[in-house]
Structure formats: structure tokens, C-alpha cells
Amino acid sequence: MAFGIRLQPETEVETEDSGEPETDDSDDWKETREDLSELNLKNKKLKTGKRQHSCSECGKRFNQKGHLTTHMLVHTGEKAFSCSVCSKSFTQRGNLTQHMLVHTGEKAFSCSVCSKSFTLRQSLTTHMLVHTGEKAFSCSVCSKSFTQRQHLTTHMLVHTGQKAFSCSVCSKSFTQRQHLTTHMLVHTGEKPFSCSVCSKSFTRRQHLTTHMLVHTGEKPFSCSVCSKSVTLRQSLTRHMLVHTGQKPFSCSVCSKSFTLRGNLTTHMLVHTGEKPFSCSVCSKSFTKESDPHILTRHMLVHTGQKAFSCSVCSKSFTLRQSLTQHIGNLTQHMLVHTGEKPFRLIKSAEATGHLTAAAFDPKLNDNTCRCHLAFCIYSTYC
Known part of the structure; x- marks a missing residue:
């Protein structure tokens, strides 16, 4: 058995003369072999996946005590490693090191297929699945597949209906902590993502990215049946229902069906008689949730504002529809x-x-x- 230890010939070893007779060190060699065998046994236990250290809070098990110690920070909430640039802090030094790449802008891991670069090797590995198309994590309930295990775990909440993250202001609950964080911006009114072209701001970066397509005019999603192009994949999915004629959302009261869930929700107000959108000036109420601007248009009756003017004559109108009719x-x-x-x-x-x-x-x-x-x-x- 090879232990990776090189033994030099005795003639090449330079030692201090102790004045004692030279002895056989076979016992020491035997003891060293036993120590190495014990080390190999420990490594073997690690490789077999036996986890002896359990968390007293959640029951999660770990191979090493150090990993358990690090895990306990999740329960205690302690974040000992703080960023010197911003106020963000972390439970592990490694996470802080990775975070610093955000400030330095270093992206050492580049994709060999496209020119995209990443700060983490794991991010590059995940990105490569875009080119390979591999989705190794499949849902056991439906046929949907995902590139990451975390995405599958999040998806399973759709089937279980579990919403562990609740808003402290209202009673709304969410399946993901990130969704709750985004929702809290509704109460605070904060919109941290601003458009560099116009003054419009958004609560989510994704909404800003989508908004920028308005300025660029880019419509990357095209219909395979007709020549229509749209800015969002979701819009293309809805558009395809025009060609298929599919109306998957049916009313439980009458036989009417709809292509969009939002249209069904609005239709149900006909049966319930609910009018959730009320005017703050008069007592008039509206049911059309799918058209949030109907209340805005109604308010023009009270303000007298006529924002739509004819470019030929000086006549103005409160509604765009009235201006269109006038132009015609x-x-x-x-x-x-x-x-x-x-x-x-x-x-x-x-x-x-x-x-x-x-x-x-x-x-x-x-x-x-x-x-x-x-x-x-x-x-x-x-």
C-alpha cells in the first residue's frame, strides 16, 4: 500500500550526533502506518456519507463539526463578516469573498460558447445549461423540468400550496422570501430601479429590463404562425391562444370561457355584483379589474382635465377615444x-x-x- 511518503536512504540523512547507539525504528514505522490507516478510515467515513453531527434545531446532519458550527449561524442569525464597502454582512468568510466581486466587477469565469462572463464558477456551470438545454431536475407531480435543484424546490410549492413567508403589514403570504421582500416595497413605496431614459421607476429589476424594450423597440419573441412580435414571452404565450382558440379558464356559474385568468376574475364580478374600484369624489364604483385605467378616466369628469388635443383645431377631449372619433x-x-x-x-x-x-x-x-x-x-x- 502506498502512502505517498518518500523515505530517504540512511546515508543521505544528516542528523546531530546524540552520542546514543543507533536503534531500529521499525516500531515507529508501525505506529506511523497505524496512524495513516486511522486517517484513511476517517476519510472513508466521509466518503460513505455518514453524518455524525446533527443540528439540535432542525435535525440537519453534517460530516464535520465545523460545518455544523457554520450551519448554526442560520438559526442564530449571526453575521460576523461584514463588507467594508457596503453594509451587507454574511455568516461565512467565503460568502463575503464572493460578494466583494460585486464591487470589484471581476468576472473571471467566461463562457466558451458566448461572450458572457460570471463572478462565480457555479454561475458559469448553471449558464452552460442554456446552451446544452439540459434540465436534469424534473417534477414528480407534473412534467415540468428545471436546470437547477433550487428551482425545482421552489416549483414544488405550487403543488403543496405552502406559503411560509407572510407580510407583517397585510395578510398576504408568499412561497419565497424574495417575493415577500419585493412585496414590502408596495407598503414602503420604494422603487429602487429607475430608467436612465425617462423618469419612470420600478420595484423590480426585471420590470425595468422589460420597460427598456419600450425605448429600444426590441421585440425578441415572434409568433410562429403569423408575423407578430412581442416584447415578453408571456405576451407571446397569450397571443398563441388567438390561433389555437383555446379558452382554458371557464366560469363555474355560467358556461362562458376565457383565454386569460384575469378576464375570468373580472367576469366573476358580474355574478357577485362586487365593484371594488370606487371614486373618492362621488359614490360611483367600477368592476373592471382588467382595466385599471377606467377609474382614472372617470376622475377626469371631476377634474375637467382634457389631455387629448386635436393637432388641426384647438378642440380638446378628456378621452383618447373621443379624440380618435373627432379625427375620423x-x-x-x-x-x-x-x-x-x-x-x-x-x-x-x-x-x-x-x-x-x-x-x-x-x-x-x-x-x-x-x-x-x-x-x-x-x-x-x-
Whole structure:
């Protein structure tokens, strides 16, 4: 058996002359072999996975006492290693060392396929699964697979329904601590992620990333059936229901079905009669949760604000829909000045109440143009 120890010849060993007779050291060699055998036995126990050190709080077991000591910091909450740059602290020195890479910006681990770099080797290993497409962790309940075990663990909460993290302000609960942290921003009003182009801010970095597509105009997700492109994968998934005609969300009261869960939620208010969106000025309430701007539009009735102005005349409107209708009527009227007649003239415009081309034709209506435009030669009787 080889122990990796090199024994030098006696003639090459230089020792101090002790004046004592030279003795046989075979007993020492035997003792050394026994010590090494004991060390190998300990290593063998480690390799077999036997964990002798148990946590008194949660029952988790560890191979080494040092690992148990480090684990206990999870329960005590002690974080002895603090960052000298920011106020963040950690339970382990190794985690602090990794954190410092955030400040230095060092990314030593680069992907051999693309140009992306990472601060941790583990992050690079996880990233490589994007190129290989491997998803080694599968859900035992459904067919969904994941690249990381942690993602599978989080996914299992969907099936168990467990929500261990509760908000101290309201009664809302979450499956992940991160979701609770993000939710708390609703109560504090903090929006730490700001757009560098406009002044809009967001509570989550992901929302900011999605918002930036508005400025870049990028739409990376394209429909395989038609040529439509969208900015979000979720939007593409919803769009595909248009082609498949699938309506997976059905009303339990009536037979109506919907493509989106939000539409079903809004529809249920018809049966319950609930109107959760109330005006703070008057007693009017609204049910349309899927259209959060309906209450905003209603408030314009009280404020009198008319934010939508016509670029041709000085008329303003409270609703964009009203401006669109006005532009349509104006465009139709301008055909009188250009002489273009793409539509069949209808003399009964006044009876129908619609401003059609016939309503402004001077030959049919005796120059009764009411456009109030300064350059209109048919506005004699305006």
C-alpha cells in the first residue's frame, strides 16, 4: 500500500550526533502506518456519507463539526463578516469573498460558447445549461423540468400550496422570501430601479429590463404562425391562444370561457355584483379589474382635465377615444376640400347623427359647413 511518503536512504540523512547507539525504528514505522490507516478510515467515513453531527434545531446532519458550527449561524442569525464597502454582512468568510466581486466587477469565469462572463464558477456551470438545454431536475407531480435543484424546490410549492413567508403589514403570504421582500416595497413605496431614459421607476429589476424594450423597440419573441412580435414571452404565450382558440379558464356559474385568468376574475364580478374600484369624489364604483385605467378616466369628469388635443383645431377631449372619433370625422370632412370622393354620399347624415362626407358637401347641404376652420371656403354659415 502506498502512502505517498518518500523515505530517504540512511546515508543521505544528516542528523546531530546524540552520542546514543543507533536503534531500529521499525516500531515507529508501525505506529506511523497505524496512524495513516486511522486517517484513511476517517476519510472513508466521509466518503460513505455518514453524518455524525446533527443540528439540535432542525435535525440537519453534517460530516464535520465545523460545518455544523457554520450551519448554526442560520438559526442564530449571526453575521460576523461584514463588507467594508457596503453594509451587507454574511455568516461565512467565503460568502463575503464572493460578494466583494460585486464591487470589484471581476468576472473571471467566461463562457466558451458566448461572450458572457460570471463572478462565480457555479454561475458559469448553471449558464452552460442554456446552451446544452439540459434540465436534469424534473417534477414528480407534473412534467415540468428545471436546470437547477433550487428551482425545482421552489416549483414544488405550487403543488403543496405552502406559503411560509407572510407580510407583517397585510395578510398576504408568499412561497419565497424574495417575493415577500419585493412585496414590502408596495407598503414602503420604494422603487429602487429607475430608467436612465425617462423618469419612470420600478420595484423590480426585471420590470425595468422589460420597460427598456419600450425605448429600444426590441421585440425578441415572434409568433410562429403569423408575423407578430412581442416584447415578453408571456405576451407571446397569450397571443398563441388567438390561433389555437383555446379558452382554458371557464366560469363555474355560467358556461362562458376565457383565454386569460384575469378576464375570468373580472367576469366573476358580474355574478357577485362586487365593484371594488370606487371614486373618492362621488359614490360611483367600477368592476373592471382588467382595466385599471377606467377609474382614472372617470376622475377626469371631476377634474375637467382634457389631455387629448386635436393637432388641426384647438378642440380638446378628456378621452383618447373621443379624440380618435373627432379625427375620423375631421378626416372625412377634409375630403370636401381635396375633392376626393372615396365614399358614397349619404344625404341623411343629420338624421343618423354621424358626421359623414355628405353632411359637408356644399352642393347637397347649401354650404352649411360647421368645421370652424379658418381656411374652409364653405364655412359661410358657420
